[in-house]
Amino acid sequence: MTPSALVQFGRSGFVGRFTSSAAHPRSARVIVRGPRGVEPGVVLCEPGERFTPALSTEGELLRAVTTEDDSLIASFPVREAELLSAANAAASECGLPLTFVDAELTLDAHLILHGLAWEACDATPLFADLSTRFGLSVRLLDLSQTAATKDPPPPSTSCGKPGCGSEGGGCSSCGTDSGDGEKKGCSTKSCSKGKVKSADELTAYFADLRQKMERSAETRTPLM
Known part of the structure; x- marks a missing residue:
């Protein structure tokens, strides 16, 4: 099964499931590509195996936040x-x-x-x-x-x-x-x-x- 994580993103605090090529710890700041575009988010947890099949996928977890990302977001x-x-x-x-x-x-x-x-x-x-x-x-x-x-x-x-x-x-x-x-x-x-x-x-x-x-x-x- 493809690794995934529940990520909170957007100013309104949306939560979605994003596929990922690697595991990311809770509270990790990440960049995701979803229905709103490419934006920062925070990892909440990995969805349990029993729940994963019932969860739709919002998009892809691209990477951990970089220094360049932080500089752009700050502006x-x-x-x-x-x-x-x-x-x-x-x-x-x-x-x-x-x-x-x-x-x-x-x-x-x-x-x-x-x-x-x-x-x-x-x-x-x-x-x-x-x-x-x-x-x-x-x-x-x-x-x-x-x-x-x-x-x-x-x-x-x-x-x-x-x-x-x-x-x-x-x-x-x-x-x-x-x-x-x-x-x-x-x-x-x-x-x-x-x-x-x-x-x-x-x-x-x-x-x-x-x-x-x-x-x-x-x-x-x-x-x-």
Whole structure:
């Protein structure tokens, strides 16, 4: 059986099974190639033999993190903040009921925008424009968890995880007609309830929440 490991990856803490040519110890920092692209992750454990056949494979564990990887990853936060600001400005200029609350760069030139929409919208032209403007493949991680649609958007608008444009609807397709004359998606109240915050308020809220989660992670005792 091909060696594999359960790896936690992405800012949202996704966990997936990745095949590997060698064993890696728990807590090892590694580089994986998965549905979101090439990115860093942390090894959790090897899946037990009885569970492995039931686990789908997210991709391949490429290597342990190198000095070059660390140098590139360290440069991401400043660039991500710049891209997040530019993406929100572009969405506002287009008049879309959509805001981005976080941004993630991968090692193979993908930009994953964490987005929230409070009304039905078609953001496909926006993502095409951002991809050209940034020189990156821009994808959407849809935080609104909208219902799936019959016709998924092109791969460039989705990072491939549950809730993204290709499987969870996404703002690039949430205005799709359901077939009964009614538009389905964010307008069905799956995105938000009550008063809708502005883009700036949402961005500030999630930035603060992210900082609290990171501080909590620093003091958390790992399970052995």
